[in-house]
Amino acid sequence: MAKTFLKDIQEIEAARETMTQPSFTTGLFAGRPQFDLIMPFPEQSSQDKQIGDEYCKKVEAFLRAYVDPDEIERSAKIPERVFKYAFELGLFGMKIPKRYGGLGFSQTNYNRVLALVSSWCNIFGLTLSAHQSIGVSMPILLFGNEKQKQTYLPRVAQKDISAFALTEPSVGSDPASMVAQAVLNKEKTHYIVDGQKLWCTNAPIAGVILLMARVPAKKEKDENGKTIWTPVSEGNNADDNVITSFIVEMGTPGIKILQRCQFEGGRGIENAWIGFTNVRIPVENVIGRIGKGLKYALTILNTGRVSINPIVLGMTKQAWQPTLDWLNFRITFNKPLGKHETQTIRIAHMASNLFAMDAATWLASQMADNKTTDIRVEAALTKVFCSEAAIQFLEDSQILFGGRGYETADSKRVRGEMAFPSEQLVRDAKLYRIGEGATDVLTPFFSREAWDPHLREGKDFIAGKFKGIAKVHEALRLGNFYIPWYLNQWIIKNVEGDHPRVRKHLRYVERKSRHLARKVFYAMLWYGKKLYDRQAVVDRLAKTGIDLVMITATTLYAQHCEQKHNRIEAWDLADQFLRDAKKRIKGRGSMDGTIINDDRKTCTVGRKALKGYYHWLREGSLPRDYGPLRYPEYP
Secondary structure, three states: OHHHHHHHHHHHHHHOOOOOOOOHHHHHHOOOOOHHHOOOOOOOOHHHHHHHHHHHHHHHHHHHHHOOHHHHHHHOOOOHHHHHHHHHHOHHHOOOOHHHOOOOOOHHHHHHHHHHHHHHOHHHHHHHHHHHOOOOHHHHHHHOOHHHHHHHHHHHHHOOOEEEEOOEOOEOOOHHHOOOEEEEOOOOOEEEEEEEEEEEEOHHHOOEEEEEEEEEEEEEEOOOOOEEEEEOEOOOOOOEEEEEEEEEEOOOOOEEEEEEOOOOOOOOOOEEEEEEEEEEEEHHHEEOOOOOHHHHHHHHHHHHHHHHHHHHHHHHHHHHHHHHHHHHHOEEOOEEHHHOHHHHHHHHHHHHHHHHHHHHHHHHHHHHHHOOOOOHHHHHHHHHHHHHHHHHHHHHHHHHHOHHHHOOHHHHHHOOOOOOOHHHHHHHHHHHHHOOOOHHHHHHHHHHHHOHHHHHHHHHHHOOOOOHHHHHHHHHHHHHHHHHHHHHOOOOOOOOOOOHHHHHHHHHHHHHHHHHHHHHHHHHHHHHHHHHHOHHHHHHHHHHHHHHHHHHHHHHHHHHHHHHHOOOOHHHHHHHHHHHHHHHHHOOOOOOOOOOOOHHHHHHHHHHHHOOOOHHHHOOOOOOOOOOOOOOOOO
């Protein structure tokens, strides 16, 4: 068992790409935040924005005419008419280049559409995302050959739904443990696939899927001396079974939908457990190179993570205005619910977190478009932040609605009350904590980046590979590296910027970034190679890093909102996020903040939210008519 686990870890590490571009978050974790990588807040070009604006208007009309979220919730099915008109509008080909029949959108415009759709019906937003972010189109675009692009991209842009088959009944967040096999036949014309895949979103309605399976292969050298894998017929004399990517037609004999999976939320999702028995896949359907499947899967999951952000952002925007309306309408103890201090403070936190989700979503989107930095860590970090913040936001909204938050929309509709689906949104939001990498799996990923410089320098010493005089020499070498490094972590650099609040916020990030780097160093010294197993320590380090990144994002986004849209009140929300994040980073002592606190500042933000000062937070969403705010009339 231990050998198998070690092999899986090594396989994942081998698939992990070396960074060739700078990464803001990686630098921050290492005590070297390069603010110039994301300053000023990256902005969508006017031409690209106009394209997105015009298309979003078309999508709004389509959603109002053809997508009934309540019908989808009741029937647990997206009607055929929705798919028909969505294909005609190009919604399933947004990221596919025009030359292959798609719309050729930027990541930002694609995410704008996902946020808009998800503010109306997150289930349909997820269907679009699973098809385009992790389905067949992205791996073919990134790693496929020209024939595959010409054959499959027009299909998935214009008529066929696609899906991603990675997870197995016994394999979830550890993809290197997969067991499904694809064995080259004797004639070397087809691979014969046997195995099962679980939780494949879109699979029951898909025409084509991306499949990951293990191929028996021999290790060889190419003309440049690099290691390559060559498949062996019938699995004979294989050196290993290596993960490989395939394009699979769902109509191929031997493929069976064993179950359409049902979940706590996401009632309209088409998600399947699939069986493969002697399924013949043509050799030309291999994507890229043999043995590169895990690397490809990890790469496209980065895209999927960036696309989760707008889905949960749209869901929170959907809840924002109905929650404010209820707080101003509902009278308890002779005054509106929103004027009670507890609820005023709650809405202030909700406003600042929604603002932070906006900042995280559009920062990651623009970084993906600009392609000047490595965004793997940002993709994972913002996905964790947005998915967790959305759950908290929607649960807070449900609490504010009281019993009506727990009651279904259809039940409230019977009484003629506002039929806002609080309980449905809470149920649906939990999925995004899990999809495209669960929070508890992605969190160590950030931390892996945090201590990567230490692992590179001292991993052999920590592992005890040096003995005697060699150990002394290695210790001296490490001392020459770490003494200057450690001293540098106590030197605070001046933060550039012409805005006093930007300088104030980023000075704090600079200081705490170096503090975080020192903490990582201490943890490495204390736990050594056992740090991998100290997940609580890893989690705390990672969450501090998340807060520092998000303070930076909200600060720069507030400056952007002020300069580009004259929204000076954006600083209320950035300042509130900074105060909340500082408390999380510092930790709460037994009496800290009990008597002397900043509740009055927080209440000010909450009161402004209730008066509509931050009405622009709902921009990019499509409001639904839930009926009037009223109490039932009795006969």
